[in-house]
Amino acid sequence: MKNFTVGLVQMGFGTDPDENTRRAVEKVGEAASKGAQIICLPEMYRTPYFCQHEDFAMFDLSETVPGPSSEAFSIAAKNHNVAVIVPIFEKRAPGVYHNSALIYDADGTLLGIYRKMHIPDDPAFYEKYYFTPGDLGFRAFTTKHGRISTLICWDQWYPEGARLSALRGAACLFYPTAIGWHPDERERFGTAQHDSWRTIQRSHAIANGVYVASVNRVGHEIQREGDAGLKFWGQSFICDPQGVVLAEASIDEEEILIADIDMRHLETIRRNWPFLRDRRIDAYGDITKRFIEE
Numbered sequence: 055m056k057n058f059t060v061g062l063v064q065m066g067f068g069t070d071p072d073e074n075t076r077r078a079v080e081k082v083g084e085a086a087s088k089g090a091q092i093i094c095l096p097e098m099y100r101t102p103y104f105c106q107h108e109d110f111a112m113f114d115l116s117e118t119v120p121g122p123s124s125e126a127f128s129i130a131a132k133n134h135n136v137a138v139i140v141p142i143f144e145k146r147a148p149g150v151y152h153n154s155a156l157i158y159d160a161d162g163t164l165l166g167i168y169r170k171m172h173i174p175d176d177p178a179f180y181e182k183y184y185f186t187p188g189d190l191g192f193r194a195f196t197t198k199h200g201r202i203s204t205l206i207c208w209d210q211w212y213p214e215g216a217r218l219s220a221l222r223g224a225a226c227l228f229y230p231t232a233i234g235w236h237p238d239e240r241e242r243f244g245t246a247q248h249d250s251w252r253t254i255q256r257s258h259a260i261a262n263g264v265y266v267a268s269v270n271r272v273g274h275e276i277q278r279e280g281d282a283g284l285k286f287w288g289q290s291f292i293c294d295p296q297g298v299v300l301a302e303a304s305i306d307e308e309e310i311l312i313a314d315i316d317m318r319h320l321e322t323i324r325r326n327w328p329f330l331r332d333r334r335i336d337a338y339g340d341i342t343k344r345f346i347e348e
Contacts, residue, residue, distance in 0.1 A: 055317045058200035060226060060265075061090025062311040064290040064303045066273035071100045071115065075122060079130045085310045086134035091160075091199035094139040096271040096290075097207050097232040098153065101143065106277040106284060108183040116145035124156060124164065132162030137197035139204050141230040144169070146186075153185045153206055155230060160198040168193055170206040171215060178236060178284055181208070194222035200315060204228040210255055210268065214341070220262035221330075226315050227258060229268040234286035237274070248287055256297035263324040265315050267292045272306050295323040 063081045067074045078099050085093045100123060104112040117123060119142075127140045137159050144154035144167070153170040169188030173181050192215050194203045203219035203226075210216075210229045219227055233251060235244050259266040269290040276283030291302040292313040300313040324330065340346055 055225065056200070057317055058091045058225075058315050059089050060228075060267050060292065060313055060315060061085035061088065061093040062267055062269035062290045062292065062301075062303075063093065063095050064269055064272060064288055064311065065096065065099075065308045066271060066286075067099065067102055067275075069102060071122070074100050075126050079126050081308075081310065082127070082130050082136065082138055083134055085312070086136045088310060088312050090136060090310075090312055092137040092139070092197060092202060092226070094204070094228045094230055094267060094269050095141060096269050097141045097230045098143050099141055099230075099271075102275050102277070103232045103271070103284060103286075104277065105181050105184060106178045106275075106281065108180050112184065113145075113151065116143045116151050118145050119154075119156065119164075119167065127156070127158055128162040128164065131158040131160055135160045135198075137165075137199055137202075139202075139228055139230060141206060143184075150186050151184055152188060153181065154188075155204045155206060157195045157197070157202075157204065165195045165197065166190075166193060168204050168206070170209060172208045172212055174208040192218040192222070194219060194224040200225055202226045202228060204230065207231045207233060210251070210258075213258065213261065216258035216262055216264075220264050224264060225317060225320060226265040226267055227262075229255060229266065231268055231270045231290075232286065233270055234275075234284040237282045237285050240285065244287075248289065252289070252291065255291075256293050256299070259293050259295055260297045260327075261329060263295045263320060263327065263329065265292065265294055265313075265320070267311075267313070269311075270303075272308060295320050 203224035272288040
């Protein structure tokens with residue numbers, strides 16, 4: 055397996071979906087010019103984060119496949135010879151919507167779709183109202199440049215998803231994300247919340263011997279007048295199979311992160327920390343249970 059270079063596009067989003075798409079396409083080109091071969095956008099890049107409230111009208115922000123995003127990024131991928139991960143609000147059928155990611159290869163071909171498996175329901179993150187849980191499982195995709203997996207935001211807290219993706223041969227796990235602070239809680243809980251988010255993803259890299267690339271949005275988004283809104287904390291990062299952070303973005307600026315995926319380093323780490331070798335696959339049957347009561 056050959057080495058490849060990944061790029062993360064950390065950005066903020068306005069209320070015009072077409073303008074968000076235009077700017078994102080432009081930034082994919084910029085990332086490609088910096089050497090990125092596989093490029094990932096933040097979760098639901100085309101709109102503000104509308105899940106702060108349950109609002110019937112927000113379903114109108116969804117898009118089909120093919121649709122505006124698939125058309126724009128198929129062309130961008132081919133023009134720049136890059137693979138692109140494009141997270142969208144997918145309309146699968148009337149009344150059936152998903153939080154999804156489209157994976158385009160460097161020739162513009164749609165390799166497949168990942169649909170977010172874990173759906174949160176927290177204050178200002180009311181995703182269960184909008185999204186049907188994914189039904190495609192945890193997938194890996196072989197692009198022209200390398201084999202990767204993508205999961206989405208709330209998935210990043212679950213070791214099972216990371217493990218199953220790594221077992222499918224992914225060298226890098228991408229986590230497109232929309233995560234932030236409730237502004238009135240930031241002073242008290244903000245440091246611990248961000249540290250937990252960063253730590254859990256670094257632990258996936260270590261436990262599975264893979265690279266992890268997590269890309270967040272930035273900006274203070276207020277959905278309704280009078281709300282506190284959400285302050286997205288940025289700080290996108292890429293880490294290696296030891297959890298060493300190779301690149302990290304700021305809290306509030308739009309940035310493009312670039313890092314190399316070194317397959318020789320990945321194999322060296324797995325030889326010395328053979329977690330996959332020593333797994334007791336004969337003893338894990340209970341993992342599929344909700345809870346174990348003795």
